[in-house]
Structures are given as structure tokens and as C-alpha cells.
Amino acid sequence: MKARAVMKALVRSKSGGYRLADDIDIPDPRPGMMLCRVHAVALSPYDAKIVDYSNTPGAVGGCDFAGIVVAVGEGVTRFKEGDRVLAVTFGLNASDKTAGAFAEYALATEDLSCHVPNNLSFVQACSMGLGIATAGLALFQAPGLDLEMPRPKSADEDTPSFVLVSGGATGTGTMATQLLKVAGYTPIVTCSPANNVLCESYGATACFDYRSSTCGADIREYTANSLVYVFDCVTDASTMRMCYEAIGSSGGTYIALEAITPLVKYTRRDVRADWLMTPTIMGTPVEIPGTYGRPSTPKHRIFGTELFLLAEKLLKEGRVKNHPLEIRGGGLVRIPTYVNDLRVGNVRAKRQVVPLVRPDALKEIPLVALDRYCMKMRAVPALDPKQWIGELDIIDVNDMVPKFLAKAYAHDPHKPFAMHNYCSENRYLLSDLVGMYKEKLGTEMDVLPVLK
Numbered sequence: 001m002k003a004r005a006v007m008k009a010l011v012r013s014k015s016g017g018y019r020l021a022d023d024i025d026i027p028d029p030r031p032g033m034m035l036c037r038v039h040a041v042a043l044s045p046y047d048a049k050i051v052d053y054s055n056t057p058g059a060v061g062g063c064d065f066a067g068i069v070v071a072v073g074e075g076v077t078r079f080k081e082g083d084r085v086l087a088v089t090f091g092l093n094a095s096d097k098t099a100g101a102f103a104e105y106a107l108a109t110e111d112l113s114c115h116v117p118n119n120l121s122f123v124q125a126c127s128m129g130l131g132i133a134t135a136g137l138a139l140f141q142a143p144g145l146d147l148e149m150p151r152p153k154s155a156d157e158d159t160p161s162f163v164l165v166s167g168g169a170t171g172t173g174t175m176a177t178q179l180l181k182v183a184g185y186t187p188i189v190t191c192s193p194a195n196n197v198l199c200e201s202y203g204a205t206a207c208f209d210y211r212s213s214t215c216g217a218d219i220r221e222y223t224a225n226s227l228v229y230v231f232d233c234v235t236d237a238s239t240m241r242m243c244y245e246a247i248g249s250s251g252g253t254y255i256a257l258e259a260i261t262p263l264v265k266y267t268r269r270d271v272r273a274d275w276l277m278t279p280t281i282m283g284t285p286v287e288i289p290g291t292y293g294r295p296s297t298p299k300h301r302i303f304g305t306e307l308f309l310l311a312e313k314l315l316k317e318g319r320v321k322n323h324p325l326e327i328r329g330g331g332l333v334r335i336p337t338y339v340n341d342l343r344v345g346n347v348r349a350k351r352q353v354v355p356l357v358r359p360d361a362l363k364e365i366p367l368v369a370l371d372r373y374c375m376k377m378r379a380v381p382a383l384d385p386k387q388w389i390g391e392l393d394i395i396d397v398n399d400m401v402p403k404f405l406a407k408a409y410a411h412d413p414h415k416p417f418a419m420h421n422y423c424s425e426n427r428y429l430l431s432d433l434v435g436m437y438k439e440k441l442g443t444e445m446d447v448l449p450v451l452k
Contacts, residue, residue, distance in 0.1 A: 009103035027098040029073035039122035054092035060100025061091035066126035084116040088129030114312040131175035143274040151184030160186035167233030169195035216245025228252035
């Protein structure tokens with residue numbers, strides 16, 4: 001009798017919340033799906049909310065992941081074994097306990113996956129699938145804004161077609177801004193002033209301080225009373241009220257990611273307001289209690305197929321990029337702690353990502369030798385190595401490389417440290433990082449192979 005193939009996975013416990021299980025069956029890929037070895041996962045507010053509503057003990061959690069295809073199901077044509085992919089799924093699923101990303105292996109739907117280009121690490125790629133799906137539905141489908149993509153050529157190209165993204169510094173907000181820009185619209189956003197530069201780097205034409213009491217009025221003035229479309233990534237009574245104030249006097253459309261308050265909704269009868277559930281992109285019913293349940297929406301699945309094909313093209317061309325990341329260590333067992341950080345509001349303007357796999361071929365993993373002074377420089381955002389190479393492990397370089405390496409250090413030659421790059425596909429970034437440190441420190445550093 002053949003032994004069961006099992007894996008570790010984060011599942012819903014009988015008492016609520018997530019628990020780590022080490023005896024979950026590795027699922028077989030069904031038609032139209034691929035089984036992937038998960039290399040990295042990203043956390044989202046959805047992961048924090050769904051655990052409170054799901055009542056499916058043993059169901060795997062998580063939505064966003066990237067990894068390598070290890071098996072393909074019947075009918076899969078775009079992907080093959082060995083391909084690098086990013087995908088979106090929806091964990092803690094009452095209708096499919098195997099759906100979920102927080103595991104050593106996960107199922108990817110061919111239509112809702114992208115090839116990962118070689119210049120993108122798994123750590124970066126894992127953070128994009130849910131944002132693509134959510135922003136795409138909100139902007140280009142009903143009950144969202146139902147914008148045309150691309151913007152019709154018949155439109156007056158000299159007249160900006162403004163779309164307001166409330167919460168422009170969120171992960172969904174930066175993806176929405178990029179998709180709007182690609183589609184020919186003029187994205188404007190709300191954010192804190194500290195995030196203006198961030199939002200502008202993703203394509204925002206103008207940024208407005210959401211904490212200002214005149215935010216809505218300022219937007220209405222900026223858009224010359226012409227704003228029609230609003231996507232609210234924050235969705236509380238105060239942001240909804242601000243968005244309503246920003247919409248022009250001719251009315252418009254407002255779409256949110258959470259249930260909206262009737263107290264604000266009906267203050268303007270000329271505004272169509274609604275909210276969406278991203279899992280409808282699967283085309284199957286959303287089986288969540290209360291107002292979160294949805295019937296099957298085949299139209300959304302058809303759209304999702306087109307959207308992820310477009311996203312793959314945009315990724316390859318470098319026209320969309322991932323949200324700023326906060327890379328968290330510890331693997332699956334630490335994810336419940338990080339989910340709680342989301343729940344209590346400790347994560348802002350970054351996506352938390354958790355690497356699950358370190359490259360096996362250590363000979364291919366470079367080291368950048370750094371001294372203690374360089375380590376202190378990590379506090380400078382422009383030099384933060386996490387923005388360049390993914391998960392870091394600071395180790396004593398004397399245990400890994402020859403003694404002569406210490407001669408490269410002018411500050412403290414007896415206590416050098418090494419930065420271990422677990423994203424071997426990002427080796428080209430190391431040369432940039434070394435160049436920056438050389439310029440700042442005026443010292444020489446080497447990129448070396450690991451010595452066994």
C-alpha cells in the first residue's frame with residue numbers, strides 16, 4: 001500500500017483561528033489546475049477577516065503565493081512542470097478545504113495564475129495575485145466601477161478621466177493605481193502625506209491627505225466638480241463620507257471592499273454605492289455566512305482569465321510592480337502572529353510576505369560581505385537590503401569565507417558579517433547593492449560563492 005503524501009499547512013482549528021498541521025494530504029491537481037511547491041506567501045486583510053467567518057475546521061488558509069509547478073492537471077496548456085508562477089486562491093474555503101496558500105504545496109488555477117519573469121523573485125511575486133484580482137474586479141467589472149479597459153479612444157484624450165482611489169498606499173491601492181494608468185485613466189489617491197512619494201511612484205497624479213477635514217472638498221475642487229468614479233480600499237464611515245463629498249454634483253459610482261454603512265449610502269441618491277467580494281473571480285459561489293456570501297458569477301471568471309493574461313504581459317514588460325514589502329521570517333508557524341498584526345492595525349503601507357523555501361543549491365547563493373557599519377546602514381530606507389534581495393540571515397562571515405576577506409574592511413576587520421541571499425534568482429541585484437555600499441563607505445566588498 002502506497003504511503004500517504006502529506007505536508008505542513010496552516011489550517012483552521014476547531015476552536016477558531018489558525019493552527020499548524022503536519023499531516024495534511026498533498027492535493028492532486030484537478031482539471032485546469034497545477035500543484036505548486038510554495039516558495040513564498042503574502043498576507044492580506046482578507047486572511048485576518050476570513051478566519052472569523054469561516055467555520056470549516058481543517059481547511060487550508062491563505063490567498064497569495066508564488067512557487068514552482070510540480071504537477072499539472074488535465075487540460076492545462078499554459079504551464080508545465082518547473083515553471084515559476086504566482087497565483088491567487090481563497091483559503092478557509094467551505095466548498096474546497098484544499099484551496100489555500102499557507103502550505104508547503106498549493107493548488108493554482110491556470111486561469112488565475114501568471115508566469116513569474118526571471119527578474120522577479122518569489123518573495124516579490126507572491127504579493128501580487130490578490131491585488132490584481134481585487135483591483136481588477138473593483139475597477140473593470142460590476143458591481144464595481146465597470147470601467148472600460150482600455151479607456152475608449154473616442155474619449156477626449158485631453159480631458160482627464162479621474163478615478164479616486166481612497167487608500168492609495170494600501171497594497172490594493174497601488175495595484176489599482178497602476179492598472180488605471182495602464183488603462184488610460186487618471187488616478188488620484190488619498191493617503192497620509194508621508195506616503196505621497198510612494199503613491200506617485202505607482203502612477204498617482206495627485207495625492208490628498210485623508211486626515212484633512214477638507215479632503216473631499218479639495219478633491220472636488222481639483223477635479224473641477226467632475227469626479228464620477230471612486231474605489232475605496234479603506235471602507236469605513238469616515239472614508240465613505242469623504243468620498244461622497246469628493247464626487248461631483250452630477251453623481252457617480254462608489255465601490256468598496258467591505259459592507260457599507262446605510263447612514264452614508266443614502267445621503268446621496270445620485271451615487272450608486274456597492275461593495276464586492278474578490279472570491280467571485282473564481283466563478284463559483286462564495287460560501288461565507290451572512291452578507292459575505294455570493295452566488296456564482298461566471299462572468300467574473302471569464303474576466304479573471306483575461307485579467308491574469310494581461311497582468312502576465314504587464315509583469316514581463318515591467319509596467320506593474322509589487323507593493324513595498326515587509327519580509328517576515330519563521331515560516332508557517334509564525335503566520336498567525338503576523339495575521340494578528342494586520343488585525344490590530346500594526347501593518348501600514350507594506351505587504352507582509354513570508355518565505356517558505358530556501359534555495360537548495362547553496363553554491364549558487366552569493367554572499368555580500370558587510371561589516372557592522374554596513375549593518376547599521378540598513379536603517380536608511382534607500383539602502384535597506386530587504387528592498388533588494390529578500391529574506392536575510394546575518395551570519396558570522398568567519399565561518400563561511402576565507403580569512404583574507406577581512407582585509408577588505410577598514411572599520412572593524414575582526415568582526416565582519418555576511419548577508420545571505422536566499423533569493424538566488426536575484427543575484428543581479430547584489431551588484432547594485434554592493435555598488436551603493438562602496439559609494440557610501442568608500443570601501444571594497446566582494447560578492448562570493450558560499451564555500452562548503
